[in-house]
Amino acid sequence: MPADGQAEVSYPGARRPDRRRWVDTGGLRLAVSEWGHADARPILFAHGGFDFAGTFDVFAPMVAEAGWRVVAWDQRGHGDSAHAHLYSWEADVRDALAVIDSIGLAPLPVLGHSKGGSLMLQLADAVPHRVQAVINLDGLPSDRSWPDVPEHTRTRMLVGEIEAWLEHRSRAEDAVRRPGTLDQLAERRGRMNPRLSKEWLRYLVAVGARCDADGWRWKIDPALRLGGFGPWRPEWSMWRLPSLGMPVMCVLGLEVETMGWGTRPDDVAPYLPAGARFIPLDGTGHFVHIEKPRTIADLVIEFLT
């Protein structure tokens, strides 16, 4: 198992996993973290893009304290999981099911934040016999953040984005993440997560980065890159929602920020399946479970009871 971070940095309420193990997915090794008693009722947690299971270090113990065995994994290329040859949405969904298989065949509740929330919608639609309930934390993409510009301008934007990505692919073989001090990494991440406290970001560095001779580096595969292009449309994830026959709860942070989708309650309402619980949260950004862990944990525990 990987070393347990270099966790000399503490954060109020944060607790590293009670157990860690590996799961194989098509020959690739995924790092799995668990909180709570090994024989408690299991629930699966899926983190967002460019995050890792350690981002649940405050939230997961709260759910575990209520009698749950929380199982989270580092998505391929993220955290302590293997850096893969290839990455895709379908592969992430497949990896999620490999983790569920490692827990057992009985259906279980699944919870996902951001990209993880969208992954769980697709998983529940694909294998409803394995999923007892779905909890989505600000993981409902809408097309609001897509630029509304004339077609000709959009063509140049797209070609610019693709060329930048191809150049990144050409260089990525030798790429390493830029090293820095723990505070520098926390400061860089803070630019993408402006609502999260400096103390929390420092804690994330201690569990999500490693300390090399020349400084701290995020563990995430340097071949991965934020942004991108492709045929995928945000509304395709929302299309999964009406299919779901199991209990569903969706939490939406209403404060718009870079890492979120800017989705509004009116965008979600038409897609909610009958009986779904929908909770828009004022004054809360994209990372609802990090900004308000107690509130979200209480919602989850109550919803699952």
Added chain:
Amino acid sequence: MNGLTGRRTVSLRHVRIELALHELRVGSGRPLLLLHGLAEQTPAAVPESAAAWPGPVWGLDFTGHGESTVPIGGGYTAEILMADADQALSELGEATVLGRGLGAYVALLLAGARPGRVQGTVLADGPGLAGGGPTPGSPSVVQTVPGPSGAPDPFAVIELTRDVRPPDYASSYVRQALQLSGLEVPVVVSAIVRPPWLAAVAGESGVVSLPVVEALRLLAHRPGRELV
């Protein structure tokens, strides 16, 4: 040098994948780059339809195909194969591209992504032309893949028959090629079968439909920056 076919093979690095780029015919002038269909590989010799090409002819084995690396754990997208083909372009410089099936879709993406380097592209029938259709189907999770391991990678065969190919997404690439390549005819559709993405491409003004042999003749003799 490959002992069986006598062809020369260049190994290209694409992040963690070793790609095999095969030289099927030595020559001078603008190269023709062949992109094979799904679960195919570069042919041993120049195919008959490309025999009249006046310059050198090369073929790329995509990730998970032919002599290229078979990745662990799948995760294929057409965009990654486009980046494979971009590595071949970096090696060859400017080239005309002939794609079959999946390779035709990848050739279109490449023509739109690198309008300054792709000197005309021909989209031909072949395996994997339609992909997963124009909109997402009912999802399923494929965890284990049937058949022997090795090339062609079963994960590629499954994942690249399910990837969504929206017509307006394909159109955005053909428009990039039309607007930015400076070519009068940057894209020729030769395929008889026209799934929705290809029907949209063929419907763009400036795109012509011709059989492969005539398409290559048109692109070979087009007045360009270099003589062939």
